[in-house]
Amino acid sequence: MKFAQPILKFALLIVVAVGLWIFLFPAPEKVIRKKLEKLAQTVSENPQGNISRVANVNRIGSFFHPKISINLEGFGREVASINGRGELEQMALGVRQNNFRISVRFSTIHIVVDADESNATAIVGAEVKLNEQAEPIVQDLHVRLEKVDRAWLIRSVEPAKAFKVE
Amino acid sequence: MDAEEPSPAARSPNWLRFIYGRNPALTLVRILSLIFISIVVFKFVLLPIRVTGQSMFPTYRNGQIRFVNRLNYLWKAPQRGDIVAVEFQGKEVLLLKRIVGLPGEHFHVFNGELYINGQKLVEPYANGKVLSPNNKGLGSTREVINLGPTEYMVIGDNRPVSEGYIKDGKQIVGKVL
Numbered sequence: 001m002k003f004a005q006p007i008l009k010f011a012l013l014i015v016v017a018v019g020l021w022i023f024l025f026p027a028p029e030k031v032i033r034k035k036l037e038k039l040a041q042t043v044s045e046n047p048q049g050n051i052s053r054v055a056n057v058n059r060i061g062s063f064f065h066p067k068i069s070i071n072l073e074g075f076g077r078e079v080a081s082i083n084g085r086g087e088l089e090q091m092a093l094g095v096r097q098n099n100f101r102i103s104v105r106f107s108t109i110h111i112v113v114d115a116d117e118s119n120a121t122a123i124v125g126a127e128v129k130l131n132e133q134a135e136p137i138v139q140d141l142h143v144r145l146e147k148v149d150r151a152w153l154i155r156s157v158e159p160a161k162a163f164k165v166e
Numbered sequence: 167m168d169a170e171e172p173s174p175a176a177r178s179p180n181w182l183r184f185i186y187g188r189n190p191a192l193t194l195v196r197i198l199s200l201i202f203i204s205i206v207v208f209k210f211v212l213l214p215i216r217v218t219g220q221s222m223f224p225t226y227r228n229g230q231i232r233f234v235n236r237l238n239y240l241w242k243a244p245q246r247g248d249i250v251a252v253e254f255q256g257k258e259v260l261l262l263k264r265i266v267g268l269p270g271e272h273f274h275v276f277n278g279e280l281y282i283n284g285q286k287l288v289e290p291y292a293n294g295k296v297l298s299p300n301n302k303g304l305g306s307t308r309e310v311i312n313l314g315p316t317e318y319m320v321i322g323d324n325r326p327v328s329e330g331y332i333k334d335g336k337q338i339v340g341k342v343l
Contacts, residue, residue: 107256163330165305
């Protein structure tokens with residue numbers, strides 16, 4: 001029984017070390033998933049008052065690369081093409097000031113990290129509700145992310161290819 | 167010559183013994199094992215689904231119960247003709263569709279019929295032809311769709327009412343049994 005004690009202590013030490021490693025250096029997939037969930041949560045907020053609105057818009061902007069390119073042509077009936085973080089923040093501020101309520105949920109998130117570990121693609125099932133509408137707009141999105149200064153920033157967003165017949 | 171005291175289970179009425187057996191502790195272990203195995207199997211291996219709508223008619227009818235084998239594509243890639251469940255609204259709402267286009271292929275629709283790499287697809291399972299959205303006639307795609315290295319084209323068998331989707335391989339939940 002005596003010789004079992006050091007083995008148990010060693011095993012415990014290994015478990016703690018592995019746990020600490022996972023906590024301090026989480027896998028990129030986990031970081032990106034958390035980031036996207038946080039983005040959906042931030043976009044779905046309904047801040048009241050100018051200062052809160054501006055703070056919310058700045059928080060939304062912080063998820064995106066300065067050269068963000070968003071092409072949501074085909075997303076529901078609306079068409080949106082945004083280039084650059086500044087344009088995105090302007091648009092977000094306009095939406096907030098007009099008291100539009102947006103609710104975003106990413107129902108599925110699949111992440112593929114490139115071999116260089118500085119780029120990644122997330123295939124996201126997005127559900128968007130505008131102004132408390134009953135049925136959400138459902139759309140698959142391809143989100144490209146880039147690692148800049150150890151932070152994953154969204155570089156581009158575009159809808160998955162659609163099958164349209166005429 | 168004292169008679170041996172019968173066990174509590176042996177003393178209980180027959181109908182109760184029928185429910186929890188001779189050894190109630192063992193019966194409880196069996197029940198818990200069965201519950202555990204059922205949860206694992208029906209959550210991670212065979213996903214039970216109810217068919218809703220006419221998109222896969224006549225292969226599947228509205229209201230039928232089917233199972234999705236989630237392990238089918240762990241070791242092999244999906245094949246053309248496979249009926250699969252794909253994600254739609256998360257994992258709560260799945261679509262049942264047939265794979266018609268594989269990664270890297272060129273896909274288009276002309277006069278309601280599907281073409282892969284320029285060749286008309288032979289589809290004995292299909293019911294009718296793809297229609298244009300406002301039912302003005304047979305549907306055609308404006309241009310050829312090039313499927314990416316991980317993309318699949320899926321569509322229901324009941325072509326006049328079924329919508330097609332281009333889904334990433336990761337969005338395929340499993341093969342329908």
